[in-house]
Amino acid sequence: MFTGLVQGLGTVAAVEPTDDGVRLAIATPLGRELAPGDSIAVNGVCLTAVDPSNGTFAADVMNETLRRSSLAEIGPGSEVNLELALRADARLGGHIMQGHVDGLGTISAIEQDGFARIVTITAGPELLRYVVEKGSIAIDGVSLTVSSVDDESLSVSLIPETLERTILGAAEVGKPVNLEVDVLAKYVEKLVGAHR
Template identity: 50%
Template sequence: MFTGIIEELGEVVAIRQEGGGALLSVRGPVVTSDAKHGDSIAVNGVCLTVVEVTGDVFTVDVIKESLERSSLGALTEGSAVNLERAVRADQRLGGHIVQGHVDGTAVLLSRDPGESWDDLRFSLSPALGRYVAEKGSIAIDGISLTVTTVDDESFGVSLIPTTLKLTTMAGRQVGDMVNIEVDVIAKYVERLVVRQ
């Protein structure tokens, strides 16, 4: 489990295709400071398992489904990525409950820079739209954000200066694809209600 509070920007240093999946190596001095084989690290919001740590670089297996369901397949050497280690039980939950199980992708439709923050609008698939609510939580590339507006085809978020400074969102341009994880509580509530 993660909180959606990004610990650092990492850099993809190597990608090796293996069968239908890939081995992804990422430089991240903060997240590798105590990382070991078997640990979970979220890369752009996708929970991945560490298979090797060498210095400040960790390597993870990325299965075919993760490549197809997320934007990880579009990464190249040198790509910046958001990194977060799994939350410990004795930590504050600063963002919201993020599983690292990406539900799909969205496209950045518009970006309106403000004096102190940026307003961004993303596409929203009908399959995920029912889980997105104004003032609710959503994870975009692993970043815990609050939904400011929502309609049938899109939703908006506002990015504060800290988010712009410490995550990949500062460089996102209209047309870029991002990973989306909707609020897991909404999915469980729906399942409970539908089964009754």
């Protein structure tokens, strides 16, 4: 489980294609906190650390994950958001996240609003049905509050801290982003549907 509070940035050192997917090598100081088999969120995708060392770790990314996430787009030199799995004794500061990307969105507009930056993301109706104004959403693994939503897109307002500490600070129009909707909304839909 994750919270969407990014703990550090990593840099993709290598992408090694295989018949079954790719193996990513990521350089990060967080590598020293990982043991083999630990979960780590990379741009919001829960991966398993392989061969962690003082400054790097590797992760195998299967084809299913490449089809459903923006990890298929990254290459050597790409920066990624990283979050270690939540410990049971830690404070839950963002929102409950699984690291299971629900789908992709595309940044369609960026505008300044005082010290904040409003980012608008287009997404399909299969995702937007779970998004509500002032609700939570994860974008590339960052827990954010939805500032507005309509039938085609959602918007979030990013504070300077988020812009500085995550890859969203360098986001550009046209960039694909990983979206994880609030898992509680999906459970509510299923429970309500079962009683119709």
